[in-house]
Amino acid sequence: MTPILEVHNLRTYLETPRGRAWAVDCVSFDLTPGKTRAIVGESGSGKSITALSIMQLLPEPAGFVDSGKILLEGKDLLDLTWNQMRDYRGRALAMIFQEPMTSLNPVFTIGNQVAESIVAHGGTWSDGKKRALELLERVGIGQPDMVLRQYPHQLSGGMRQRVMIAIALANRPKILIADEPTTALDVTVQAQILSLMREIQEEMGMAILLITHDLGVVAEMADDVSVMYAGQIVEDAEVHKLFRDPQHPYTIDLLESLPARQHRGKDLAVIEGTVPSATNWPKGCRYANRCQYSTPECTVALPPMVTAANGSLARCIRLEAVHQARATR
Amino acid sequence: MIWQNIQANLPPIIVVALFIWVLNRSRREVLWAEAYRRLRKNKLAIGAIAVIVLYLGLVFLDSVSWQATKSAEPRSAMDALFQKPFENSYSAPLASVTSGEAVEHKLGAKHILGTDSVGEDVLYRVLKGMRTSFMIGGLSCAIAVPVALFLGLIAGYFGKFVDDAVTFLFTVFGSVPDILLIIATVMMLGRGLFSICFALGISSWIGLCRLVRGETLKHRDREYVRAAKALGVSDARILTKHILPNLLPSVIIAVTLLFSSLALYETILSYIGVGMGPEAGSWGNMIDSSRDELTRDPIMWWNLVFATTALLVLVLSLNILADALRDAIDPRLRTE
Amino acid sequence: MIRYIIRRLLYMIPTLIGVSLLTFLLFFGIFSPETVARRNLSAKTPTQEQITTWIKEHGYDKPPVEQFKRHMDSLLRMNFGKSDKTKEVIWDRIHEGALPSFELASLSFLVTLGFGLFLAVVAAYLRGSYIDSVTMALAVVFMSIPIVVYVVGLQFLFGKILKYGPIAGYEPGIWGLRFMVLPVLVGLVSGAGYYVRLYRTFLLDETGQDYVRTARAKGVAENAVLFKHVLKNAMIPVVTTTVSAIPTLILGNLVLESFFGIPGLGSYLVNAISAQDFAVVRAMVYLGTLLYIFGLILTDVLYAALDPRVRLQ
Numbered sequence: 001m002t003p004i005l006e007v008h009n010l011r012t013y014l015e016t017p018r019g020r021a022w023a024v025d026c027v028s029f030d031l032t033p034g035k036t037r038a039i040v041g042e043s044g045s046g047k048s049i050t051a052l053s054i055m056q057l058l059p060e061p062a063g064f065v066d067s068g069k070i071l072l073e074g075k076d077l078l079d080l081t082w083n084q085m086r087d088y089r090g091r092a093l094a095m096i097f098q099e100p101m102t103s104l105n106p107v108f109t110i111g112n113q114v115a116e117s118i119v120a121h122g123g124t125w126s127d128g129k130k131r132a133l134e135l136l137e138r139v140g141i142g143q144p145d146m147v148l149r150q151y152p153h154q155l156s157g158g159m160r161q162r163v164m165i166a167i168a169l170a171n172r173p174k175i176l177i178a179d180e181p182t183t184a185l186d187v188t189v190q191a192q193i194l195s196l197m198r199e200i201q202e203e204m205g206m207a208i209l210l211i212t213h214d215l216g217v218v219a220e221m222a223d224d225v226s227v228m229y230a231g232q233i234v235e236d237a238e239v240h241k242l243f244r245d246p247q248h249p250y251t252i253d254l255l256e257s258l259p260a261r262q263h264r265g266k267d268l269a270v271i272e273g274t275v276p277s278a279t280n281w282p283k284g285c286r287y288a289n290r291c292q293y294s295t296p297e298c299t300v301a302l303p304p305m306v307t308a309a310n311g312s313l314a315r316c317i318r319l320e321a322v323h324q325a326r327a328t329r
Numbered sequence: 330m331i332w333q334n335i336q337a338n339l340p341p342i343i344v345v346a347l348f349i350w351v352l353n354r355s356r357r358e359v360l361w362a363e364a365y366r367r368l369r370k371n372k373l374a375i376g377a378i379a380v381i382v383l384y385l386g387l388v389f390l391d392s393v394s395w396q397a398t399k400s401a402e403p404r405s406a407m408d409a410l411f412q413k414p415f416e417n418s419y420s421a422p423l424a425s426v427t428s429g430e431a432v433e434h435k436l437g438a439k440h441i442l443g444t445d446s447v448g449e450d451v452l453y454r455v456l457k458g459m460r461t462s463f464m465i466g467g468l469s470c471a472i473a474v475p476v477a478l479f480l481g482l483i484a485g486y487f488g489k490f491v492d493d494a495v496t497f498l499f500t501v502f503g504s505v506p507d508i509l510l511i512i513a514t515v516m517m518l519g520r521g522l523f524s525i526c527f528a529l530g531i532s533s534w535i536g537l538c539r540l541v542r543g544e545t546l547k548h549r550d551r552e553y554v555r556a557a558k559a560l561g562v563s564d565a566r567i568l569t570k571h572i573l574p575n576l577l578p579s580v581i582i583a584v585t586l587l588f589s590s591l592a593l594y595e596t597i598l599s600y601i602g603v604g605m606g607p608e609a610g611s612w613g614n615m616i617d618s619s620r621d622e623l624t625r626d627p628i629m630w631w632n633l634v635f636a637t638t639a640l641l642v643l644v645l646s647l648n649i650l651a652d653a654l655r656d657a658i659d660p661r662l663r664t665e
Numbered sequence: 666m667i668r669y670i671i672r673r674l675l676y677m678i679p680t681l682i683g684v685s686l687l688t689f690l691l692f693f694g695i696f697s698p699e700t701v702a703r704r705n706l707s708a709k710t711p712t713q714e715q716i717t718t719w720i721k722e723h724g725y726d727k728p729p730v731e732q733f734k735r736h737m738d739s740l741l742r743m744n745f746g747k748s749d750k751t752k753e754v755i756w757d758r759i760h761e762g763a764l765p766s767f768e769l770a771s772l773s774f775l776v777t778l779g780f781g782l783f784l785a786v787v788a789a790y791l792r793g794s795y796i797d798s799v800t801m802a803l804a805v806v807f808m809s810i811p812i813v814v815y816v817v818g819l820q821f822l823f824g825k826i827l828k829y830g831p832i833a834g835y836e837p838g839i840w841g842l843r844f845m846v847l848p849v850l851v852g853l854v855s856g857a858g859y860y861v862r863l864y865r866t867f868l869l870d871e872t873g874q875d876y877v878r879t880a881r882a883k884g885v886a887e888n889a890v891l892f893k894h895v896l897k898n899a900m901i902p903v904v905t906t907t908v909s910a911i912p913t914l915i916l917g918n919l920v921l922e923s924f925f926g927i928p929g930l931g932s933y934l935v936n937a938i939s940a941q942d943f944a945v946v947r948a949m950v951y952l953g954t955l956l957y958i959f960g961l962i963l964t965d966v967l968y969a970a971l972d973p974r975v976r977l978q
Contacts, residue, residue, distance in 0.1 A: 497679060497680065497683065500680050500683075500958070500961075501680055501683035501684050501687060502687070503957070504680070504684050504950075504953065504954035504957045504958065505684060505687060505688070505950060505953075505954070508919050508920065508935075509919075509934070509938070509950065512935075512938060513938070589809070593809075593811045593812075596811040596812075596813045596814070597811070597812065597813055597920060600813045600816075600924075601923070613813075616811065616813055616814060616817065617813075619817060620817055623817065623821045623825070624821075624825070628825075633814065633817065633818070637810060637811070637814045640809075640810075640811060641806070641809050641810055644808075644809035644810075645805060645806060645809045648805050648808070648809060649805070652805075
């Protein structure tokens with residue numbers, strides 16, 4: 001299937017008092033209708049900024065997209081003006097955020113805020129109100145007519161996130177970007193929200209870009225995974241290949257350190273070292289200082305994305321060596 | 330001779346010593362170092378600080394007593410440096426004759442800013458006024474701040490009855506218009522520096538107290554306080570060693586602003602007539618006397634303009650400093 | 666909500682007592698009954714007998730505690746009695762003085778705050794631009810000039826240079842509003858700066874909130890984001906700080922009234938102090954406190970009305 005969104009070599013920076021931080025450094029991936037791609041990474045890896053760059057909602061006044069192409073059905077979004085982009089936001093492109101409490105306006109009713117999605121794109125308020133009722137029902141909120149008149153602080157976290165989803169779906173988006181949608185929720189609620197998202201995806205055929213740091217969520221939701229580290233994608237694989245046959249040393253170490261993989265009585269496996277500073281990326285591979293398979297050659301130049309034996313892409317020049325080392329263990 | 334000089338100068342010496350001690354203590358604080366670094370990058374703030382330091386230097390010069398012989402009139406270092414004689418009457422800046430008199434007199438020396446009604450050099454009056462403003466601001470703050478801190482902390486921390494009592498106190502004091510409070514207090518204690526400062530202190534502690542109380546309330550339920558309590562730390566220690574340092578940034582900003590509004594307030598008091606007496610050098614007096622100076626012919630504008638400029642520059646610098654401090658300390662910036 | 670209001674009203678009583686006590690102490694701390702009597706009797710040096718009679722007449726010879734009780738009693742009943750000095754019924758003078766005070770206070774308030782809010786919205790809309798920085802810089806500069814300089818300066822400017830009068834005094838009626846021009850102008854120039862900065866901060870704080878990001882993500886137009894989302898939230902602190910400033914206006918324009926010779930309640934009070942007319946002083950301060958506390962309660966009620974989070978507890 002042809003991808004509906006193509007990101008090519010996206011570079012975004014943030015101006016900080018300590019200099020320019022390249023939060024997103026040459027990131028490329030595709031989104032396919034009906035499929036979910038997860039971007040996984042730790043805090044500070046640049047995954048949220050990537051999402052915000054697509055929507056062009058970078059934090060003011062410090063964030064800027066430097067270069068790259070973001071093609072939505074062939075059209076480069078980075079060429080658009082604010083008002084042209086506005087046409088896409090809330091219609092073809094929708095986004096939900098991590099903190100549903102602060103993401104909803106505390107002084108307007110739920111009904112008002114959901115209906116606004118319709119009104120912002122040319123609908124009338126009465127259309128909006130009708131659609132709001134439908135949407136609240138669709139996202140599984142009981143007594144939607146009562147909730148319409150309530151305020152955000154009167155709802156639970158799970159309900160608020162459902163409202164956010166309702167807002168996002170109002171105009172039948174082609175792409176839904178979800179930035180850590182379940183991080184702020186309890187585990188049980190998490191499962192409900194994720195299954196709701198899957199249902200709707202099947203029904204509407206939209207592509208989902210899921211940003212998360214939780215590998216469990218990835219396993220449940222994703223079809224394709226991009227692993228981000230230090231502003232770059234270090235591995236791009238189908239989900240089952242990622243878990244069964246990880247290629248990049250970072251992915252390998254990440255999976256090793258999952259609590260589920262630990263053995264009773266033994267020390268927890270951790271990844272030694274720290275992430276380099278975003279204002280001062282090292283010349284070569286950014287994982288080299290923590291990688292157990294690295295050689296001096298790794299620090300000379302930035303490794304390109306290469307295709308591994310199993311078809312995944314990984315940003316490493318030592319893939320065969322890594323594979324060998326693991327096979328012999 | 331030196332020993333006598335030191336004795337006479339005890340107050341300024343104490344102030345300087347205190348200042349150095351505070352500076353030393355704060356250098357050890359990590360968070361302060363961060364804020365300091367950010368502050369240093371702000372050129373406007375540096376300018377403001379330079380101005381304030383300059384003013385402080387002049388005030389210091391004026392506070393240090395410097396006498397050639399014991400029997401002479403009390404003079405400060407500034408008096409010793411400033412040797413312009415008194416003229417007969419008004420004169421414009423840089424003029425060579427007096428103005429506004431039937432017969433013009435030649436002037437004894439060049440007066441850069443002119444002279445006033447008794448022939449006193451205006452620049453001299455401006456410089457003298459600095460000390461007055463700083464004393465008023467400083468002493469009033471010295472009275473208001475400890476009271477506000479103490480009451481605010483206990484109100485916010487202990488809550489309930491203590492809080493009610495303190496809230497009652499500041500509603501009562503707050504309901505009386507502060508002008509009234511000041512006029513009344515000054516009339517009670519007579520005019521003069523100390524009574525004015527006392528009066529100003531009484532009317533300004535309220536705003537500060539409200540701020541301290543609000544912040545203490547916020548911190549009271551924070552986890553670090555609960556942790557300290559669980560460890561058995563006494564309330565007094567929690568207040569002074571844990572909560573107070575967290576309040577300090579907001580308090581410092583508030584005090585800076587308070588200082589500037591007190592300096593401004595002094596002019597109102599002089600205008601109404603409850604300020605420092607006319608003999609004392611103060612900018613308020615200069616503005617007050619300009620009231621009829623402006624109606625004369627030729628217009629004697631120099632008293633008003635130079636006093637206002639001196640005050641404006643000071644207040645502006647203080648406001649800029651307060652803003653810069655707020656930017657340097659703001660937690661939103663801290664997360665980067 | 667009703668319970669809360671009732672509690673606040675009840676709380677008012679000890680406060681009123683406290684304020685009256687404070688006034689009582691302050692006044693008699695300054696002026697002994699003798700001095701007061703002397704001042705209030707005729708210009709010729711009064712005899713000791715006249716003084717004693719006056720003191721007896723006005724009840725200032727009784728022990729302090731009893732005096733205080735009597736005076737609290739009459740205050741609570743809002744029976745202010747007669748002025749010590751002029752023997753006018755105080756309430757009458759209050760009626761007379763209320764209109765000029767109200768004119769000055771409301772005009773100055775509306776103009777200053779309105780202008781401040783307008784500039785703040787402009788500055789917030791154009792944040793980061795040249796206009797924004799210049800506006801803020803000017804605001805700080807204007808705030809830093811003492812009010813007396815504005816008074817002297819503007820009176821000079823209008824009186825001598827522009828030859829536009831009047832520069833002081835008062836006249837009732839629509840045409841009399843021309844007396845308000847100068848005082849309101851002084852109030853505006855010295856006060857607007859503070860409000861512009863304050864309101865701009867409120868607006869910008871809201872602009873940085875997450876819900877603004879959500880609104881943009883929905884595709885809401887930037888104008889609607891500012892004027893619907895941000896403004897409504899920013900109105901909460903704007904209104905509450907504005908309303909809490911109202912009580913200070915009641916007697917707070919004292920300064921403007923005395924500088925410009927406007928015969929309102931403020932100057933009534935100031936004159937009473939210099940004339941040592943205790944009956945008037947205690948009445949005015951009491952009234953002022955009453956209004957101040959009502960203002961505080963009003964602030965809290967308004968806060969609840971505007972913020973659904975507080976209202977629906």
